[in-house]
Amino acid sequence: MIGEQSTMLFSDERSMASSDLLKGLNDPQQDAVGYGDGPILVLAGAGSGKTRVLTHRVAQLILERGVPADRILAVTFTNKAAEEMRGRLRQLLGERAERLWISTFHSAGLRILRHNASRLGYGNQFVVYDDQDSKGVLKQIIKDLNINEDKYPIDSFARAIDRAKNNFILPQEAGKRASSIESDLQAQVYDRYQKALLEANAMDFGDLLVNAVRVLKEHTEVLEYYRRTLHYILVDEFQDTNKVQYLFIRLLAEPRRNLFVVGDDDQSIYGFRGATISNILEFEKDYPNTRVVKLEQNYRSTGTILNAAHAVIEKNKARKAKKLWTAGDDGEQIRTFIGYDENMEADFVTSEIKRLATQGVKYSEMSILYRTNAQTRALEESLVRAKVPYKIFGGLKFFDRKEVKDMLAYVRLLVNPADNQAFQRVVNTPPRGIGAQAVQSIAEEARRSSMPFLHASVTIAETNKSVKKFIELMGELKQASQTMKFGAFLGFIVEKTEYGPRLAAMKDPAAQSRIENLQELESLGRTMEHPELSNDEIMKDFLDRISLTSSADMPAGETGANVPTEKPDTVSLMTLHLAKGLEFPVVFLTGLEEGLLPHYRSLDDTVGLEEERRLCYVGITRAMRTLYLTRAHNRGMFASGGNSSTAGGARIVSRFAKDVDPKSLTAVGVERSQGATFIEGYPRFSFDDGDDYGDEYATTFNRRKKSYPRYGEETSEYTSKTPVSLDQLRTLLMPADSIKKEIEIPAEYHGRPTAALEQLAPGVAVLHPSFGRGCVEDVKGSGSSATVFVRFESFEESKKLVYRFAKLVLA
DNA sequence: CATGGTGGCATTTTT
DNA sequence: TGCCACCATG
Numbered sequence: 160m161i162g163e164q165s166t167m168l169f170s171d172e173r174s175m176a177s178s179d180l181l182k183g184l185n186d187p188q189q190d191a192v193g194y195g196d197g198p199i200l201v202l203a204g205a206g207s208g209k210t211r212v213l214t215h216r217v218a219q220l221i222l223e224r225g226v227p228a229d230r231i232l233a234v235t236f237t238n239k240a241a242e243e244m245r246g247r248l249r250q251l252l253g254e255r256a257e258r259l260w261i262s263t264f265h266s267a268g269l270r271i272l273r274h275n276a277s278r279l280g281y282g283n284q285f286v287v288y289d290d291q292d293s294k295g296v297l298k299q300i301i302k303d304l305n306i307n308e309d310k311y312p313i314d315s316f317a318r319a320i321d322r323a324k325n326n327f328i329l330p331q332e333a334g335k336r337a338s339s340i341e342s343d344l345q346a347q348v349y350d351r352y353q354k355a356l357l358e359a360n361a362m363d364f365g366d367l368l369v370n371a372v373r374v375l376k377e378h379t380e381v382l383e384y385y386r387r388t389l390h391y392i393l394v395d396e397f398q399d400t401n402k403v404q405y406l407f408i409r410l411l412a413e414p415r416r417n418l419f420v421v422g423d424d425d426q427s428i429y430g431f432r433g434a435t436i437s438n439i440l441e442f443e444k445d446y447p448n449t450r451v452v453k454l455e456q457n458y459r460s461t462g463t464i465l466n467a468a469h470a471v472i473e474k475n476k477a478r479k480a481k482k483l484w485t486a487g488d489d490g491e492q493i494r495t496f497i498g499y500d501e502n503m504e505a506d507f508v509t510s511e512i513k514r515l516a517t518q519g520v521k522y523s524e525m526s527i528l529y530r531t532n533a534q535t536r537a538l539e540e541s542l543v544r545a546k547v548p549y550k551i552f553g554g555l556k557f558f559d560r561k562e563v564k565d566m567l568a569y570v571r572l573l574v575n576p577a578d579n580q581a582f583q584r585v586v587n588t589p590p591r592g593i594g595a596q597a598v599q600s601i602a603e604e605a606r607r608s609s610m611p612f613l614h615a616s617v618t619i620a621e622t623n624k625s626v627k628k629f630i631e632l633m634g635e636l637k638q639a640s641q642t643m644k645f646g647a648f649l650g651f652i653v654e655k656t657e658y659g660p661r662l663a664a665m666k667d668p669a670a671q672s673r674i675e676n677l678q679e680l681e682s683l684g685r686t687m688e689h690p691e692l693s694n695d696e697i698m699k700d701f702l703d704r705i706s707l708t709s710s711a712d713m714p715a716g717e718t719g720a721n722v723p724t725e726k727p728d729t730v731s732l733m734t735l736h737l738a739k740g741l742e743f744p745v746v747f748l749t750g751l752e753e754g755l756l757p758h759y760r761s762l763d764d765t766v767g768l769e770e771e772r773r774l775c776y777v778g779i780t781r782a783m784r785t786l787y788l789t790r791a792h793n794r795g796m797f798a799s800g801g802n803s804s805t806a807g808g809a810r811i812v813s814r815f816a817k818d819v820d821p822k823s824l825t826a827v828g829v830e831r832s833q834g835a836t837f838i839e840g841y842p843r844f845s846f847d848d849g850d851d852y853g854d855e856y857a858t859t860f861n862r863r864k865k866s867y868p869r870y871g872e873e874t875s876e877y878t879s880k881t882p883v884s885l886d887q888l889r890t891l892l893m894p895a896d897s898i899k900k901e902i903e904i905p906a907e908y909h910g911r912p913t914a915a916l917e918q919l920a921p922g923v924a925v926l927h928p929s930f931g932r933g934c935v936e937d938v939k940g941s942g943s944s945a946t947v948f949v950r951f952e953s954f955e956e957s958k959k960l961v962y963r964f965a966k967l968v969l970a
Numbered sequence: 971c972a973t974g975g976t977g978g979c980a981t982t983t984t985t
Numbered sequence: 986t987g988c989c990a991c992c993a994t995g
Binding site: 236237263264265290364365367368399404428429430431432530531532533553587590592593594595596597625707734735736737755758759760761770774 | 971972973974981982983984985
């Protein structure tokens with residue numbers, strides 16, 4: 160849903176008459192698209208046709224000015240946005256769109272480094288470390304340096320290093336700048352960390368940018384090459400670029416300066432990642448004769464929604480003055496709701512969704528937005544209960560699974576024997592008698608001989624039988640990797656390492672789903688097979704794709720009216736950060752409370768608060784037609800077990816909501832019945848008298864409250880048990896890919912309430928989300944520790960399930 | 971020396 | 986839940 164104006168002006172596949180390019184664009188849009196050479200900054204407000212301008216600009220360069228497609232680089236923030244852009248350009252340009260270089264900053268960095276990393280002392284086949292790997296490296300360093308982890312936690316170093324990289328500060332420079340004991344220590348750790356990565360032939364995320372810039376700066380022949388190649392550069396979401404990214408672009412854009420950047424300072428929400436608004440506010444200083452174009456006409460939202468958005472954002476000091484306007488009318492009132500707690504809030508959202516659905520609104524036209532991922536729990540639970548199809552964006556769950564990471568670590572180690580993190584991950588996984596002591600001696604040997612752990616362990620193997628066996632295993636895997644097909648090879652790893660067999664031997668229900676995940680991985684491997692590529696190449700490609708796919712890469716398809724979609728009709732749930740660039744007819748903006756939005760971590764700092772405000776602005780401007788603002792009166796911050804803990808007590812309405820004109824708000828539900836307002840009201844909530852709620856939401860809520868505990872009950876098992884389908888994974892790994900966590904509920908199991916413990920007795924037929932149909936044999940214990948023995952149709956022996964987690968349903 | 975079980979703790983946002 | 990530190994056991 161990146162699309163703004165979804166008109167289908169150009170249906171001709173091949174190309175179009177160039178004069179048509181400007182048709183359907185408003186004056187400023189035409190200005191931007193038709194501009195000649197030189198730097199141009201397009202300040203594009205939310206919903207003002209930004210993507211349209213970008214794509215038409217590219218088309219204009221090619222069709223009207225004869226620029227070859229491979230002379231153009233367009234940089235976006237997510238793979239999805241890149242794919243979206245390519246898709247649209249395909250409509251404008253046909254085949255030629257394939258030759259454009261459209262990618263994210265990180266992919267562009269990776270591509271350059273794959274060809275040139277050797278100039279920096281890395282092997283070109285370096286691996287990309289994820290956050291976990293990075294922390295593993297840091298942990299070792301902190302141990303080596305005898306740093307007190309309580310005083311200086313790993314995360315503080317991770318953050319410091321990340322910050323340095325965002326600002327293109329290399330270790331040496333960091334050392335020079337250090338002005339305190341702490342920053343000096345950080346610089347030391349940073350230096351050792353980089354050396355460790357270099358030894359492991361690995362780069363972390365930040366390195367993909369830092370090292371790309373280094374290679375360009377330090378090796379003129381490389382820089383010249385890219386400058387010769389790239390004549391036009393376009394940058395999307397420019398307000399979210401940080402210093403390294405800016406340097407990267409600046410280097411490539413010289414000397415032509417044909418730089419076309421599009422952004423909106425009001426939507427800068429990645430300050431924590433080093434994005435600096437000054438990049439956009441000061442662009443004109445760096446490029447003196449910049450043409451500035453403002454797009455202020457909004458084609459997305461109603462007047463009421465735009466007014467609310469403006470009321471929120473205008474309080475920010477650090478912004479370029481502008482005000483969105485629409486030629487459309489005011490539209491509906493904004494609807495508000497206060498829930499007793501987050502569950503009631505969720506139930507409200509759910510029931511409104513169902514209501515709208517019966518009125519013909521598609522699920523895919525509705526979206527639920529929130530500040531923190533933790534808020535999904537209640538929402539998810541409520542949606543599952545009501546059988547509303549949904550998908551949650553964010554979090555690469557499949558590849559984050561332990562068993563998947565374990566198997567991938569074997570692959571990594573084979574591709575890059577210097578990958579010490581992968582080594583440490585697999586050396587005793589599954590347990591094979593190589594404990595901390597043995598690893599310690601391997602590490603010492605590695606240091607002594609300056610060899611990777613894997614090589615050092617060959618020496619240790621002379622005196623340690625377990626290590627010897629491990630080495631032999633790796634050798635066997637290596638040989639197999641040369642001869643077997645990739646998919647089969649993955650299966651071979653699972654077998655040979657005994658990882659699979661050991662899981663199979665476990666009675667634990669969780670083991671079963673892990674096996675299924677490994678089978679999925681194997682199937683996925685089969686789809687990666689390619690007759691012209693060696694297994695080594697396939698493995699590298701496989702790993703690269705996995706490490707670069709991000710949680711914001713949304714499913715393709717829901718791009719508005721002009722692209723027919725076969726995508727499932729589901730409600731979208733995502734954080735405000737992930738929502739940027741998208742639009743939905745109906746938006747539920749949840750958790751409008753002090754401490755959540757704005758988040759309490761930002762409360763004491765004005766810069767942070769301004770960013771929270773922008774976040775709220777982004778949320779509001781996602782809505783095309785209908786906007787809901789909801790909050791909860793109580794919120795269990797740390798959900799656990801069966802307590803309805805409400806740490807933090809009563810919650811106060813967000814200051815952002817207070818900025819919205821009350822006349823545009825209509826209370827729904829509780830406030831309506833009690834005369835309280837969204838802004839001021841604390842409606843009287845009582846557990847004893849359901850009628851107090853005064854509307855239909857009370858029913859669900861009351862039913863609910865009797866069946867505590869609720870946290871982690873309905874949903875967590877779905878997310879961990881439901882295997883990701885092959886098709887999903889395949890999509891995931893294609894360049895255009897989409898990352899999503901999609902929940903598919905088994906048909907029979909669909910929507911039924913979890914069976915109460917009292918209902919379970921020997922002989923009762925039940926359903927389990929992943930084991931299927933079965934019959935209760937016995938029930939032992941009570942309360943949260945109760946266990947149920949079930950004989951499932953598809954299993955020989957009966958299974959012992961913990962009642963609290965099993966989610967059994969009466970058959 | 972390796973392993974498995976137990977109890978305590980944590981949660982902003984992400985390329 | 987899931988991760989980690991700690992401890993008892995083989």
